[in-house]
Amino acid sequence: MTSTRTRSGLAAKRFSFSAVTATVALLALTACGASAPASSSNASGDSSVSSSTSATSGTITVEHAQGSTEVPVNPENVYVFDLGVLDTMEALDVKAAGVPEAVFPASLKEYESVDKIGNMKEPDFEAISEGAPDLIIISGRTAGSYEELSKIAPTIDLTVDQNDALNSFEKNAEIVGDIFNKGDEVKSKLADIDAKIEEVSAKAPEAGKSLIVMSSAGELTAYGAASRFGIVHDILKFPVAADVKVDGAHGEAISFEYIKEKNPEILFVIDRDAAVGTATGAANAVLDNELVKSTDAAKNDKIIQLDATNWYIVGYGLNNTLSMIDEVAKAL
Amino acid sequence: MASPAVTSTDTLHRSSFSAKARSTSSNAVSTYAAESRRTRRALLLGVAVVTLLAVVSMFVGVTDVSLPALLSGDPAAWEIFWISRLPRTAAVILAGMAVAVAGLIMQLMARNKFVEPSMVGTVESATMGILVATIAFPSAALFAKMGIASLFAVAGTWLFLTIINRLPSRNTLLVPLVGIMLGGVIGSITTFFAYRYDLLQTLNTWMIGDFSGVIRGRYELLWIVAAVTAIGYIAADRFTVAGMGADFTTNLGMNYKAIMRLGMTIVALISAIVVTTVGALPFLGLVVPQLVSLFFGDNLRRSAPLTAVTGAGLVLVCDILSRTIRFPYEVPVGMIMSVLGAALFLILLLRSQRKEASRPRA
Numbered sequence: 001m002t003s004t005r006t007r008s009g010l011a012a013k014r015f016s017f018s019a020v021t022a023t024v025a026l027l028a029l030t031a032c033g034a035s036a037p038a039s040s041s042n043a044s045g046d047s048s049v050s051s052s053t054s055a056t057s058g059t060i061t062v063e064h065a066q067g068s069t070e071v072p073v074n075p076e077n078v079y080v081f082d083l084g085v086l087d088t089m090e091a092l093d094v095k096a097a098g099v100p101e102a103v104f105p106a107s108l109k110e111y112e113s114v115d116k117i118g119n120m121k122e123p124d125f126e127a128i129s130e131g132a133p134d135l136i137i138i139s140g141r142t143a144g145s146y147e148e149l150s151k152i153a154p155t156i157d158l159t160v161d162q163n164d165a166l167n168s169f170e171k172n173a174e175i176v177g178d179i180f181n182k183g184d185e186v187k188s189k190l191a192d193i194d195a196k197i198e199e200v201s202a203k204a205p206e207a208g209k210s211l212i213v214m215s216s217a218g219e220l221t222a223y224g225a226a227s228r229f230g231i232v233h234d235i236l237k238f239p240v241a242a243d244v245k246v247d248g249a250h251g252e253a254i255s256f257e258y259i260k261e262k263n264p265e266i267l268f269v270i271d272r273d274a275a276v277g278t279a280t281g282a283a284n285a286v287l288d289n290e291l292v293k294s295t296d297a298a299k300n301d302k303i304i305q306l307d308a309t310n311w312y313i314v315g316y317g318l319n320n321t322l323s324m325i326d327e328v329a330k331a332l
Numbered sequence: 333m334a335s336p337a338v339t340s341t342d343t344l345h346r347s348s349f350s351a352k353a354r355s356t357s358s359n360a361v362s363t364y365a366a367e368s369r370r371t372r373r374a375l376l377l378g379v380a381v382v383t384l385l386a387v388v389s390m391f392v393g394v395t396d397v398s399l400p401a402l403l404s405g406d407p408a409a410w411e412i413f414w415i416s417r418l419p420r421t422a423a424v425i426l427a428g429m430a431v432a433v434a435g436l437i438m439q440l441m442a443r444n445k446f447v448e449p450s451m452v453g454t455v456e457s458a459t460m461g462i463l464v465a466t467i468a469f470p471s472a473a474l475f476a477k478m479g480i481a482s483l484f485a486v487a488g489t490w491l492f493l494t495i496i497n498r499l500p501s502r503n504t505l506l507v508p509l510v511g512i513m514l515g516g517v518i519g520s521i522t523t524f525f526a527y528r529y530d531l532l533q534t535l536n537t538w539m540i541g542d543f544s545g546v547i548r549g550r551y552e553l554l555w556i557v558a559a560v561t562a563i564g565y566i567a568a569d570r571f572t573v574a575g576m577g578a579d580f581t582t583n584l585g586m587n588y589k590a591i592m593r594l595g596m597t598i599v600a601l602i603s604a605i606v607v608t609t610v611g612a613l614p615f616l617g618l619v620v621p622q623l624v625s626l627f628f629g630d631n632l633r634r635s636a637p638l639t640a641v642t643g644a645g646l647v648l649v650c651d652i653l654s655r656t657i658r659f660p661y662e663v664p665v666g667m668i669m670s671v672l673g674a675a676l677f678l679i680l681l682l683r684s685q686r687k688e689a690s691r692p693r694a
Contacts, residue, residue: 103530119530215535219545222661248531252661255544257394257416261660276530289547290415 075134082139087317174297222253275308432643435617448617452511455489485600541666615673
């Protein structure tokens with residue numbers, strides 16, 4: 001018995017190294033795959049586009065995040081991956097023919113039964129190809145599929161640049177207006193938004209320093225200015241409670257001690273679990289603790305729950321931007 | 333307690349690592365006593381190091397809590413200490429101890445040194461359990477979710493042990509490979525459903541251990557793990573014997589199946605509770621028992637406390653790093669654990685290979 005054991009032991013030694021290398025590689029792979037960012041847009045945007053042949057009402061050239069594309073005016077069959085753009089189209093009363101699988105907010109509920117063209121991050125190329133759209137609109141989450149989608153139909157990338165969110169959003173809204181011949185309506189809606197921003201940003205600097213956190217599965221991340229939720233600080237002018245530097249879409253992981261230490265007077269909360277439809281009130285449970293309760297925000301009843309779907313899923317759209325500003329204004 | 337059976341177990345197992353295996357049975361007994369003394373000294377040293385690390389851990393954080401402030405009775409400092417620091421350090425120690433011991437028990441049950449719960453489907457099954465609970469009963473209490481996770485973990489572990497018991501050969505390489513495959517299958521099913529239900533990122537939080545959310549009231553379930561680990565220690569000799577195989581165990585008049593069931597339950601409970609409260613701690617269950625058995629042999633009664641202490645120490649180091657690398661933000665401890673654990677394991681392997689080469693063939 002001893003001898004067989006020793007022999008198998010020796011064999012083990014000889015092979016174990018490759019086994020472990022395999023294990024390490026496997027773990028590394030899973031780790032990478034899980035955390036691969038969706039917004040890895042390629043800088044060298046190949047802007048050559050197969051322009052659509054059916055030019056009944058002409059085409060226009062659209063400059064977007066990944067180059068310029070010849071787009072038909074008033075396209076009938078439009079596939080939209082960005083719910084913010086969808087919201088803009090809704091505001092202009094034009095419909096999309098294809099949308100991703102998503103948790104739709106009440107204002108876009110009708111899209112639950114519209115043809116599905118993949119999920120928010122991954123296009124279903126076969127379904128899209130079969131549907132032969134006249135135009136495909138993508139954004140950050142699907143930016144990486146630009147090349148592939150361009151081969152199927154004219155594709156434009158209307159990602160909102162987080163470093164210049166408002167201007168970037170307005171430019172995108174104008175593009176959508178141009179495509180659907182609704183430029184004037186876009187202008188008037190944007191004027192409404194600007195007026196609202198002016199109204200809120202006039203009072204916000206005195207409202208107190210604020211911190212934006214997102215809760216997900218019991219853990220917290222913080223966002224600062226120039227982040228995906230930076231509109232609060234950058235545009236609406238709420239002072240920051242902490243100078244959070246964020247790279248990546250999911251903020252910086254923080255402890256509850258961090259919140260207590262930064263002691264915000266206003267705490268804006270985005271409940272990711274609610275946004276993806278797993279649990280309602282999860283963020284409340286997470287924040288219901290002694291450290292958060294000892295902050296000024298809690299004492300002054302200024303823990304503001306932002307609508308997770310509006311903020312996390314939809315983002316910048318002509319209607320939704322107004323709703324987002326209204327939510328933030330509750331802190332005033 | 334130092335029955336002949338235990339002694340022979342000890343020497344037999346050590347044969348793969350130490351040259352002392354060729355000792356006769358009479359001086360094996362005296363070696364046993366010497367080894368016990370050595371183990372006790374190592375344990376004392378380990379406890380001292382862990383205590384030191386625990387103290388360091390309690391003074392690392394975003395809020396400034398200093399020893400003078402605590403000594404002068406500063407209420408704000410004490411508040412942070414009780415609400416945030418002590419719970420976190422306790423959680424780290426409890427999880428580290430338990431996961432390391434779970435790895436040790438798993439290695440004995442599978443009779444293979446290259447397996448651990450997060451490699452053979454136990455942790456993957458526990459994660460699947462939480463996912464199922466989250467989808468099916470989103471508003472269920474944490475305790476209920478944990479219960480479901482434990483059931484899944486038991487099932488996954490049982491499946492693994494059943495498969496490897498039917499393998500035609502017990503090749504050292506084959507067992508972990510089968511485990512990795514099984515874990516992969518369970519993991520991919522879990523990922524598929526997480527993907528369908530938009531829970532991929534939530535799944536990620538479970539798969540990567542993270543103590544950033546630990547405060548008073550958020551970790552207490554880990555004390556259950558301490559109790560379970562203690563049961564593992566009490567039953568230690570049985571696992572050592574079961575590690576010799578079913579026939580051997582039965583010949584000693586012990587119920588092999590019952591021992592395996594107990595081991596499975598302990599490993600599954602530890603995995604499920606740790607995954608639901610702080611997330612998976614990769615490599616811990618693999619590296620720590622390896623390290624301890626390399627230096628102190630395989631008698632679980634003797635090596636379990638050392639394994640527990642080493643596990644606690646390693647996680648403490650990783651957690652302190654996770655809080656300081658990107659201060660004041662945090663890096664998940666699971667990530668640091670992966671890097672450090674992988675490096676440690678490679679060093680261990682390279683070391684033992686060199687030893688192997690220099691040793692005369694038996």
